[in-house]
Amino acid sequence: MTFSPELEEKFARLLTIYPEGRQRSAVVPMLMFAQDEVGHVTPELIEEIAKRIGIPTVQIEEVVTYYSMLHQKPMGKYHVQICTNVSCMLTGGTELWERACQKLGIGHLQRTGDGQISLEEVECIGACSWAPALQVNYDFHHNVTPEKLDEILEACRKVN
Amino acid sequence: MAELVSLTIDGRTVQVPPGTLVIDAAKKIGVEVPAFCYYEGLSLQAACRMCLVEVEKMPKLMAGCTLPVAEGMVVRTETPTIAKARKSTLEFLLTNHPLDCPVCDKGGECELQDMVFRYGAGESRYTEIKHHVDEKQWSPVVYFDAPRCILCYRCVRICDEGMGVGALGVINRGVVSEIAPNKTDHLECDECGMCIDICPVGALTSGAYRYKTRPWEMQHVGTICTHCSNGCKTTLGVRNNEIMRGDNRDQSGVNGEFLCIKGRYAFDFYHHQERLQSPLVRKNGKLEPVSWKEALEAAAARLKAARDAGSKIGVIGSTRTSNEENFYLQKFARLGLGTNHIDHHRTGDVVTLLDALSGQKDALATTADLYEKPAIVVLGADLALEHPLLSFQIRANFRHHQARVYAVTEKPVREDKYAAAAIRCDAAGELAALETLREKLANEPELVIVFGDTVKGDAVRKLVAFGSSLGKPVKYVALVDYSNSRGAMDMGLVPELLPGYRPSGQTGMSAGEMVASGDLDMLYIVGANPLEGGQPLGGKPFVIVHEMFLTETAQAADIVFPASSAYEKNGTVTSVTGEVQQLKKAVQAMGTKPDLEILGLLVREMGLAAQIGPWTPDKVFQEIRETVPGYNMPLPVIATGGAVQTAPVNGRIEVDARPDLVRSSRDGLFTSGTLGRYSKVLNSVVEGRHHT
Ligand code: SF4
């Protein structure tokens, strides 16, 4: 597999920053960066990273299936993650989640037909002080109201 | 050595080296701390919480499997608090457990069952629907039943650390975590079954054994694997004269718990449908079944006539028959038939090694040495495929003692991954490559050198000279192929040597020469297939064969005796490292007789009984102990299933060792000479097709 020069550079660095023999520590960051570029974690990506680190593929699969932020099927261009854990649930998170599902006509870990948006119901994202909160790709949105949610989704739909 | 640490466990004082884990310290005084995930020799996991112990001045229960001892520590391993904690752990383990013990293979020898029996947790407070996953088949050998799994990770670790394969992992998390194979829905691995046997519960089961029997219905017979020279003890579970399984859970033998696919599953050849069950005699050009009496009389008459007429008789022995059979065969050939044309398929240059080591002490490595010595050199062999146990030992040595391993081979090998140096060279170029390591090796305090069949003749002498020049203690292993390849040599199944490497002072034809010879009158072949691949005989000798199957050689015979396999007889065999161990009869295959008995009956029929002597395994072994140099070993050790290394020859062996005849078949993990053809399991695994 070939990656962009920037990603290659990141990979090269990641393989040198851990002590000799501990290169497997690079699995998580490599997968995260690669997912951002490739879109999701493909079988080829798993093999490639296994090869570069020199460990069996099944050890990469362990990590991929463990962490919910690593996806093995394509997500939308905008991956909307809505928290329904305690603080958010108490402040309307569940309603936000249901509203989003209804508006988009998709559910947990599904993606709109145009590939633009995907939804994920997530556990606490560490933004309890500003609950209810959600995350679009890496961007946080705090104190989200139904209106604000509509705006966010609308924006995701439009932007290319 | 650092000073010992003193602590109290269950009111008893114990002294152990610093760094010892509480669970091991307890074991030292005979206290068993329950454990699922802890497994001696594997990395620590601390995943199951069964090993909780109370330690004075520590506020919470501690995991005994990861807690190192400290001076003055006071530990209790069985208290009401602990029992309650263990019971709760078990209750959790059972929440999604299917409780299908009545049909589970492991029922009766399951560690989870035992623990629940001990601590209770018979009632569950869990009212949710159990999470169910269907059973999966990952290979002809390995099945996985996820609901029974307690996620102890033993299988994952033995495969990665012990086998160096790393075919298993744990995917997902929480209640849906499960063990997964390396190829998503199937396994491509060594198919050794180590993961199955190490599983404390019935989550991993074997294709060979599943749903066939209950553990308590079997008799367990510890014998030696017949497939390669490594001499693993395999404990055969036998019910109604049928072998149900092979394992070595009691960790007896030179192999501890190790077995490869062949020792664990490839016993299945013994009931292959083509197994010969009656003697055959050629009549009108066709091999016809006849009675033993008829076949023995016909063979005896022929042999007698040939001997009396001074005809040329050739004898080819086996690399899988017992020492007793080999010894008796050469005696029969030399004394009974008056011929010195006797040979077997030679697979390693043991003779030159023993000769070159003349005068040196402690220069032959044992299986244990490969685990214990600080540095190991592997020359010209792919141990993981060709000598699985030796490879396992060296890997364990690296893991546990940080041994330096030097691999000098033609192709990449499994040892490369952790080797201190991995060097590629042409076959037979090993010595030159070794020279480049001289400085490193000279710095090693001690060394074991293992070499394959490309190092033979002069190369062996040069190798020994190289070893001696390092000025450090060096031990050697000359690799040979089959379960008693070494014993065939030791027992003098070659023209130039009598048993115990005493020169015969006579010449004789090699196996190849006998096959090619145009003027041989009779050929007597015991458990060998020199006509493999359809190679024709050079002349028209009368051929008598002992065989289990109608091999190419048996098809060309005039008389065929149906022979017992190693699992159907008593006797001894000698491993690649010269360690002698006992074969124990597990089953009786209908219509067959052990080679020793066939020879004995023939000797009697020929009126030679007084001359050649008795033919029970015990009596012949006694004679071997009394007359064969190197074999005067303590009987009780052998008789109780132990291994004793033969004493070194320690003198010159002044013969032409015929290195030109040395050729290994290079059997891999999934082949076993002619015998391998008749094992369904070896022919069923996909890896077999990749490797060879
Ligand atoms: S059979 Fe052996 S090699 Fe295959 S997964 Fe199990 S332990 Fe690993």
Ligand code: SF4
């Ligand atoms: S399959 Fe067996 S050995 Fe593997 S984790 Fe589960 S219980 Fe442990």
Ligand code: SF4
């Ligand atoms: S390593 Fe050799 S002796 Fe051991 S089980 Fe495998 S084939 Fe048998």
Ligand code: FES
């Ligand atoms: S519960 Fe939603 S951010 Fe913490």
Ligand code: FES
């Ligand atoms: S044996 Fe200690 S936690 Fe499993």
